[in-house]
Amino acid sequence: MQSEIEFCDEGAILSAKEPLGDGLAHLTFQAPRIAKAARPGQFVMFYPLSEARSHDPLLGRPMAIAGASGGAVEICLSVAGRGTEIIYSLPIGARCRMRGPLGSGFSAPRDKIMLVGGGIGVAPLIFAHVFYGASASSMRFVMGIPHKGWGSFVNWVGRRVQALHVWSDDGSIGEKGSAVDAACALYSGEEIWTCGPVTMLRSLVRRIPDARISASLERRMACGYGGCHGCVVPTANGPKRVCRDGPVFNAEEVRWDEL
Ligand SMILES: Cc1cc2nc3c(=O)[nH]c(=O)nc-3n(C[C@H](O)[C@H](O)[C@H](O)COP(=O)(O)OP(=O)(O)OC[C@H]3O[C@@H](n4cnc5c(N)ncnc54)[C@H](O)[C@@H]3O)c2cc1C
Ligand code: FES
Structure with a gap:
């Protein structure tokens, strides 16, 4: 299911941070436009550096939306490398660039x-x-x-x-x-x-x-909105972009042996 509006870039402010051990944390960002449009299964591209610092790392880091309400976007973070370490270290009040909501999410449930x-x-x-x-x-x-x-x-x-x-x-x-x-x-x-x-x-x-x-599905991503074709996966209907055609796919469609 695609969100009704396109994504936007928004200045997001870290308002709460709960470290949960083992490099895990729950982070809450004030990002009202993204929060309002977000649907389950969609994600954001996260540009962790404050506006005052250089564009390093250059590429955003994709993060699933774990919650969106009252103008806030929540993520669950697991530190994997440099980009996620920077996000983990952000102080409360830090302002970051967030792009989203991106991708297509889960369709409304019909049954169990x-x-x-x-x-x-x-x-x-x-x-x-x-x-x-x-x-x-x-x-x-x-x-x-x-x-x-x-x-x-x-x-x-x-x-x-x-x-x-x-x-x-x-x-x-x-x-x-x-x-x-x-x-x-x-x-x-x-x-x-x-x-x-x-x-x-x-x-x-x-x-x-x-x-x-x-x-x-997860793939390394560059643009996050379908422009670079850096995140394609093989499917029965040809190559598909995880960031734009997914990240949620009907499993029957995916060529799992080729992933
Ligand atoms: C749609 C989507 C949703 C995601 N949601 C979450 C989330 O909710 N919480 C979360 O903690 N992480 C999530 N990830 C994974 C997260 O984006 C990567 O862990 C992060 O980009 C790694 O950046 P880094 O600079 O910390 O690590 P790097 O230094 O770039 O890489 C460190 C290690 O992580 C691996 N890695 C990097 N990117 C990915 C990726 N996209 N998928 C799998 N492995 C990767 C690398 O191969 C390497 O082994 C998601 C990824 C996608 C594509
Ligand atoms: S990350 Fe650019 S097309 Fe998916």
């Missing part, structure tokens, strides 16, 4: 939904749960994490999501196993919305082949 998130991939699913929770006849939330270092993050998600099923690789929190193991164990014919590493998504599609699955 199971949300399946791997690691930080839960971020867009949290927004989907809050935004569409009342529309679906039921919405279960499955979250896979690596180890107990993610405990604070799990607690944070648990404050927003009912019917949360947590599975961890080492069994330290919830059941032992991956998000895919959890989805296989709990699946009862509902539609699946999922986000996480490509290996996880591919495994999910293979292990529950009869499920209707909408998968949010």
Whole structure:
């Protein structure tokens, strides 16, 4: 589903920051225009440097919208490298450039939904749960994490999501196993919305082949709005841009073997 208005660039102000251990954090930015237009599954490109500093790093960093209300855009951050480290280190009150909302998100639910998130991939699913929770006849939330270092993050998600099923690789929190193991164990014919590493998504599609699955893909991005073709993925209908044609795709369409 495409948002009704196009994206915009907006000066966003960091208004709240909650470190959640293991390089994870929940950040809230005041960005009213983007917040008003945002829909679950869409993302923002984040240009972390203040206007006073140089354009380094030059490219924005894509971040799923984890919440949007009251003029605020929320993201869940996992530090992966230099760009995300800069975002993590921003002080309250920092002003950044945010571009969004970008991409097409999840379509309004028709029936029962199971949300399946791997690691930080839960971020867009949290927004989907809050935004569409009342529309679906039921919405279960499955979250896979690596180890107990993610405990604070799990607690944070648990404050927003009912019917949360947590599975961890080492069994330290919830059941032992991956998000895919959890989805296989709990699946009862509902539609699946999922986000996480490509290996996880591919495994999910293979292990529950009869499920209707909408998968949010990640790719390295440059422009974020369809201009550079730097983020294409192979599909049954030819190459598609994750930033513009996705990031949410019908899993049947994606050529998983070629990703
Ligand atoms: C649509 C979309 C939504 C995203 N949502 C979130 C989110 O909600 N929270 C979050 O923390 N991260 C999210 N990411 C991933 C995030 O954009 C990358 O981790 C970030 O751009 C890395 O930048 P860096 O400068 O910190 O790391 P770099 O130094 O550029 O790279 C560090 C490591 O991260 C890997 N990496 C970089 N970009 C990506 C990417 N796009 N996907 C997978 N691996 C990558 C690199 O291969 C490298 O191994 C999302 C990515 C996309 C495409
Ligand atoms: S990042 Fe430029 S087309 Fe997708």
